[in-house]
Amino acid sequence: MTENPRVRRTQAERTASTKAALVDATIETIAEIGYHRASAGEICARAGVSKGGLFRHFDSRLALVVEAAEEVGRRNLAGFRALGDAPVGDMLALTRSQSRAQINAVWFELLVAARTDAELREQLAPVASRLYAAIDELAVVPSSGAGVAPALLQLMGTSLVHMFDGEAVLREVYPRPELEDARLKAATELINALVELRRDYPSVAVERLDKEK
Template identity: 50%
Template sequence: MDAQQPVRRRTQRERREATVARLLDATIAAIAEAGYAGTSVGEVCARSGVSRGGLFRHFDSRLDLVVAAAERVAARHLEAAADHLAAAPPADLRAALALMRGRHRDRENVVWFELMVAARTDADLRARLAPVAERFFADITRLARRVPALACFPDETLHLLVSSTRNLLDGETISRTLVPEPDVEEARLDFLADFARLLAARRTSASII
């Protein structure tokens, strides 16, 4: 009979990382389900199983926790999109736009919608979230550069295309909870793809002239 292997005790760092992960996952789930206003410290503690004292050992305030959760959502969003691009690069502009839409509609991305709306009237949240959002949006544009169909665009044009599409899909994702228009939504991808092709054609014509 084999001797039982001793159970390795987790290091203090591993325990800390596990606790922080539970708190962030609980915060993300709470914001997605209950909204920013409904995500209290008590709610996060109840969902995570971490005491208030434990929470405040890792985060100085509720705001710090919420901003860290936003950063976690952004990182996951970018990682998922990068993995998809590595495994199956979209064949054309429409496929790339469909991928982008899918990421916008992901359940966790709702956290960003909730926080952006809340930041409109919460100056402290707005000040803390703005640089996080700026980095996130810039990273989305840089990631778009890896899409073969978008590689031809100069930086300024790519930024225009990605930021315009991002804003449009943000609005679509929110409005469709009240008024879903599946036919219009599908046609919208065709419209966006045609718009991107027009930008590419204009650039080609200008370079020939």
């Protein structure tokens, strides 16, 4: 069947579409069967793209994985930005949900794989740096934190994300819902108490964070 010339895509559009399909398939494959089983053949089959097509657009499987990691970071950030300026309790609950989202599980897979894969670790490091720098910036946006030192807000925000990330990994093997709920309640109460003080935290560590920025 001849393609209608009025709807025919440009080469750039076809390239972008193929790359997007490969990135989506990479994310889907890692989420479902893990990083090490996400072979080029499996990814291509899911994307509906030949291996030749993959290597026309990416120099290697690793290059595709890194591009997928970039996309995972963008989607993670979109999830965090969607939290908005909700009350602290709601924001923490939503942050925990974001940590448990399937897209974040892909990020966990890549981080764990990078621990023993030097090449992946080297390529993933700048992606992680950009992602967590952006999360740090988001931590100081909510107006509910007014009066608290920005460095402390960033420290709390990053620490909470790491805590919920660790919880999300562990609960796949050893879920402890009562402890998880108590942890969320305690974190909410602690942050509300800190914000209520509306003063800078007199910590040398936090002052050092401010000086390093």
